[in-house]
Amino acid sequence: MKLLLEKLKTIDTDIKKRKPLIHHITNYVTSGDCANMALAFGASPVMADALEEMKEITGAADALVLNLGTINKNKFISMLAAAKVAKMRGIPILLDPVGVMASQMRLNMAQELINNGVQIIRGNYAECRALLGDKNFGQGVDAGNACDDKGEFARQAAQKFNCVVAITGAIDAISDGRQVIIAHNGHELLTKVTGAGCMTTTLIACGAAVSDDYLATTVLGITAINIAAQHAAAKLQVGEYSGTFKAKLLDAVCNLQGTIIATEFKGKSI
């Protein structure tokens, strides 16, 4: 764990130094929030999804985020094209399988993207179960208590998909197929703002853009938003709730430093 915590600091420093460009093909609900998150963490976002420009846009990016929210056929074709460019260039591809348990189309798309090769998948428990074929598990349900099972489940998924898999929620489980990190920094208010998952994936991408230790970059992104949520929640005054929290969450990510993230990280390797 000590090594991992040291890595979190290095990766965070590198994000601030290199200001990586994160290409998002994403939904229209939370795209503005994700762009602001990337800026807050020290990276530079670009949202673009026209097939004609994927070669150039992904061609200049340092990481590619594929988010299945409000997906449609056209965007998916652009995702495949962008993924091809990312693969050729060796930049990381992150998949956020939003709502993949809710439609066969999304599940098919997610599987095709995974088959083409992705480096990191981040979803909630229901989404990750759907990816493993358990489509009827539920809608956004999060099995926060089943901590050890969640870790084992992340490991299995990571092995099957041959990439890092993060199952986020009250408790987070991150695995590269061998090591499993269980993290406990989650905050309940993150469930009260839309796009917390999407923003987490963006933060993970910022790290993955500057380091190929994808287990560490995934822990970094998740821990960053969780600790930021704790900081933001701690500053809320009587009567303040999700609206003020959302603004303060962005403030808190701006103020994060690698040392803070490493110091406040609560979790273990299993």
Added chain:
Amino acid sequence: MKLLLEKLKTIDTDIKKRKPLIHHITNYVTSGDCANMALAFGASPVMADALEEMKEITGAADALVLNLGTINKNKFISMLAAAKVAKMRGIPILLDPVGVMASQMRLNMAQELINNGVQIIRGNYAECRALLGDKNFGQGVDAGNACDDKGEFARQAAQKFNCVVAITGAIDAISDGRQVIIAHNGHELLTKVTGAGCMTTTLIACGAAVSDDYLATTVLGITAINIAAQHAAAKLQVGEYSGTFKAKLLDAVCNLQGTIIATEFKGKSI
């Protein structure tokens, strides 16, 4: 009115208990705000508009919101498909006829959706007049003073469209074709943030998802955002305006309870 106020409490409690899933086919300008509103009120939002998944997404939802902002042909085809599923399943369909006075295409779409059967329409005065064939009335103009006429107008529209019609503005008129409720909780700051109308429709949908007393659920949603706006405005400090108001509006919706809404409701049945 006493019965209505009691219902507001029950419906609000049921939203919090059942956390209904609200399927939105909506515009890209305010979709994030609507999603956050649904969460703030205790419901769960899903935004999706690909034709291929309408059967499953609407098939799992408790209410369907059709919002004509930034509409196009493809989204409209998905709306028709989703409406079909909603009708078959008996879940409520809400129409927000954004800008329907501004283009023939939107008017045609709104009419086709209404002909297919909707349970609740919420628009401003100009939008509702356009639906009744008076297209040249204006752009977003709100006849706040013509209180009694507005009520009568809501009643006529409700009778014609055979559903609940809400005309929102400084004064709100809600009718199911027989009863008319005139509500006076509107706040001027709601005209300074984009999407106040869309968010109102979302809040109405949260109630309609758990109760088929659509007159009551419409009064609930409208009163909820209006009272939240009053609470938010009361907390603004010198120099704070629409930006801070927007955050505090969301806070205030989080803090609402059915008893507060029922107690602070100002209005009458005519």
Added chain:
Amino acid sequence: MKLLLEKLKTIDTDIKKRKPLIHHITNYVTSGDCANMALAFGASPVMADALEEMKEITGAADALVLNLGTINKNKFISMLAAAKVAKMRGIPILLDPVGVMASQMRLNMAQELINNGVQIIRGNYAECRALLGDKNFGQGVDAGNACDDKGEFARQAAQKFNCVVAITGAIDAISDGRQVIIAHNGHELLTKVTGAGCMTTTLIACGAAVSDDYLATTVLGITAINIAAQHAAAKLQVGEYSGTFKAKLLDAVCNLQGTIIATEFKGKSI
């Protein structure tokens, strides 16, 4: 300069008086922010991009904003149709060439729109250089120090494109091909929120909708957001950053008056 400052006041007053309707064909990342900005400055926004309704929507608008963020073929076709209507009606067309240095498709689209006639172009340095054929200049890089060159560059671009060109950044250069205004009100926090450029273009459009002195309206919009950013930043408390800044920026635009803008403007004509 004195004349210019007087004009800023008049234009600002006219926006508040006439509440012009600003038709945006724009991206889904910052469209909500732009709509809120238009409202904050006293105008009325409409976002619409379906080809079928361009004739009516642009036909009722007082200015047309064409923003190339998240552009695709369909939206571009609507832009051409809307531009045709705007031209026929004599209302101003504003081009925001978002990311035009990053893809040949965007560059081609920007050039075609410019060839069809636009009144105002606002971009950052890299975007404006790309428009002039220097595509490999960089990604969002802003040459803040090269003040005099930037002015000369704006003048050349304005002459070439036969319209007002604004190059915004730490220092802003605005030219109509003859006069050049260099403005120094920029604030660094504007680089920490997504859509600062898009929102600036929206504010410029609010003025252009009520005055055909496009040099003055461009100075007004840019100075408005810059001064608002200064006011917002001055109110930030310890720990507050881009999230709170974004809300306070909108507050500050609401509170702006022509006299404040004219008094606090820092710049010169060269």
